[in-house]
Structure formats: C-alpha cells, structure tokens
Amino acid sequence: MEDPRREELRERLASVRARIDGACRAAGRDPGEVTLVAITKNHPLDDIRRLVELGVHHLGENRDQEAAPKFTQIKAEGLTPVVHFVGQLQRNKAGSVCRYADVVESVDRAPLVAALSRHAQAAGRQLQVLCQIDLAVGDLDPHRGGVQPDRLEELADLVAEAPGLSLRGTMAVAPLGEPPEAAFARLAELTARVRAAHPDATWLSAGMSADLEAAIAAGATHVRVGTAILGSREPFR
Ligand SMILES: *Cc1c(COP(=O)(O)O)cnc(C)c1O
Numbered sequence: 001m002e003d004p005r006r007e008e009l010r011e012r013l014a015s016v017r018a019r020i021d022g023a024c025r026a027a028g029r030d031p032g033e034v035t036l037v038a039i040t041k042n043h044p045l046d047d048i049r050r051l052v053e054l055g056v057h058h059l060g061e062n063r064d065q066e067a068a069p070k071f072t073q074i075k076a077e078g079l080t081p082v083v084h085f086v087g088q089l090q091r092n093k094a095g096s097v098c099r100y101a102d103v104v105e106s107v108d109r110a111p112l113v114a115a116l117s118r119h120a121q122a123a124g125r126q127l128q129v130l131c132q133i134d135l136a137v138g139d140l141d142p143h144r145g146g147v148q149p150d151r152l153e154e155l156a157d158l159v160a161e162a163p164g165l166s167l168r169g170t171m172a173v174a175p176l177g178e179p180p181e182a183a184f185a186r187l188a189e190l191t192a193r194v195r196a197a198h199p200d201a202t203w204l205s206a207g208m209s210a211d212l213e214a215a216i217a218a219g220a221t222h223v224r225v226g227t228a229i230l231g232s233r234e235p236f237r
Contacts, residue, residue: 006050012229013038013054016212020223023216034216037084037205039226042233045070051229052079060105060224062087064096071100086171086205086224088145095119098127105130105171105205105224108147113158113165120164128168129159130205133190135183136175144173149190156194156201169203169221170194180211184218191219 016036024031037058040048048059048070059081061067071083085101094115097104107113107129120127134146147155152170160167170191174180184206191204207215209228216223 003050005047006054008231009047009050009229010054012231013051013056016225016228019212019228020216023213026213027217029216033221035222037086037222037224038229039086039208039224040070040230041066041087041226042235043230045073047230048074048081049077049079052081056081058082058084058222060084060086062106064089064093068096068100075100084222084224091115095122098123098125101127103128103130103168105222106132106145107159108132108134108145108155110155110158113155113162117162117164125164127165129165130169130171130203131155131159131167131194133170133172133187135172135187137178144175146172149186152190153193153197156198160198160201167194167198167201169201169205171205171222173208174206174211174214180214181218184211184214184220188218 020034021031024034035058037060038051038056039060041061082102083100084103084105085097086105089106089112091111098119104127116127131152132146133152134143134148136143156167159165172187174183187206194201203221204219205222206220207223209225212223
C-alpha cells in the first residue's frame with residue numbers, strides 16, 4: 001500500500017545522511033564514526049515505526065511525558081531501537097526514564113546522577129550517560145540546561161563512579177547568538193578533558209538540523225536531528 005509519508009521520510013533521511021557524509025568527507029572523518037539520532041518529539045508513533053523500518057536505529061525524545069508511552073508501545077511491538085533521552089530531566093522522572101531509555105544524554109547535576117543510579121540499579125539496568133554542558137555565555141541565550149564548564153569534570157567523575165551508570169561522553173546544544181563553530185570549539189576542548197580522565201567516554205553528542213556540519217567538524221560522534229528528517233510540527237499533545 002502506498003504511504004506518501006514514508007516516501008517523504010525516506011527522502012529527507014537520505015538527504016540528512018548525505019549531509020553527514022559530506023561533513024565527514026570535509027573533515028577527513030569516516031562517516032561510520034557518526035551516529036544519527038532521529039529526534040521524534042512532536043511526531044506520532046507511526047513516524048517512529050516508519051523510521052525504524054527505514055533503518056534508523058537510534059531515536060530520541062526530550063520529554064518523559066511524551067516519550068514514556070511512545071517507547072513503551074514501540075518496545076511492546078518487539079521493535080528494539082536504541083532510545084536516547086535528550087531533554088531537561090526532573091529527578092522525579094528518573095524512574096520512568098530508566099524503564100525505556102538506553103542513553104540519557106542530558107545529565108547535568110549531582111542529584112540527578114544519584115536518582116538515575118538508584119533507579120537503574122533497582123531495574124537491573126546499565127544506563128549509558130552523557131554529561132550535558134551549558135555552552136551559553138552570559139545572557140546571550142536562555143540557559144537550556146547543562147552543567148557549567150567549571151563543574152564538568154567533577155560531574156563526570158560522579159557519573160563514572162555511580163553503579164548502574166556508564167559514563168560515555170558529553171552532549172551540548174549550540175547557544176543562539178554565537179556562531180556554532182565557536183561554541184563547538186569550546187565543547188571539543190571540554191570533551192577532551194573528560195576523555196583524558198575517562199578513556200571510555202568517547203561520545204560527543206552535538207549538532208542538530210541547523211548545525212550538524214559544524215558539529216561533525218568539531219568531532220561529534222552523535223548528531224541529534226529532528227526537523228530536517230521529520231519536518232516541524234506543533235507539540236504532540
Ligand atoms: C529537538 C531537539 C533536537 C533536534 O532539533 P532539530 O533542530 O529539530 O533538529 C536536538 N537536541 C535536543 C536536545 C532537542 O530537544
């Protein structure tokens with residue numbers, strides 16, 4: 001049966017993959033080093049099913065309220081994408097996120113580390129964790145979460161020692177009001193510091209629809225792309 005939305009997603013996905021390949025070539029990197037995480041927030045379950053069918057293995061959402069029912073259903077259908085949680089996370093949602101997320105990219109403070117560790121252990125799970133860094137300088141951009149750069153190493157140590165959690169690297173969103181290249185250069189330097197202390201923390205999640213090329217040039221291993229694949233849409237509920 002014809003499914004125009006599937007064709008649309010297939011084409012948009014191909015063009016995002018071509019952008020990733022081009023950015024890797026320009027940076028002298030192997031495209032196999034960069035994982036595409038499709039951010040499906042505001043889009044319905046049918047789009048998630050289509051993306052999985054089209055070969056997308058990594059999916060992400062930024063709100064527990066929306067992500068929990070979607071991924072509970074997806075997993076009940078026997079689909080097994082790697083699920084990334086990428087949004088601001090309240091401590092009281094840590095237990096819920098632990099049930100469906102494989103990677104939590106947005107860990108930015110000690111109490112959240114403790115809550116995730118406790119729930120991961122209780123659920124018998126090992127969560128992959130990225131420390132989200134706040135790259136906003138001054139008041140140029142509303143701060144959208146993330147640890148301040150001078151507290152990063154302390155936070156990374158805490159995650160590395162927490163049972164149930166594996167420190168895998170860092171994540172950031174480029175702030176508005178500054179070229180992404182400048183922000184991602186700071187991010188690369190901060191990430192190198194974490195890696196020096198924790199050699200297994202090899203992931204750098206940076207780059208979205210508008211700035212994935214700059215992120216790949218700065219060493220991103222994961223790009224989080226929503227709009228360029230799925231289009232823009234009003235909040236799902
Ligand atoms: C929505 C979102 C993305 C994807 O952004 P697009 O501009 O739609 O590609 C990436 N990261 C986070 C944390 C998000 O909330």
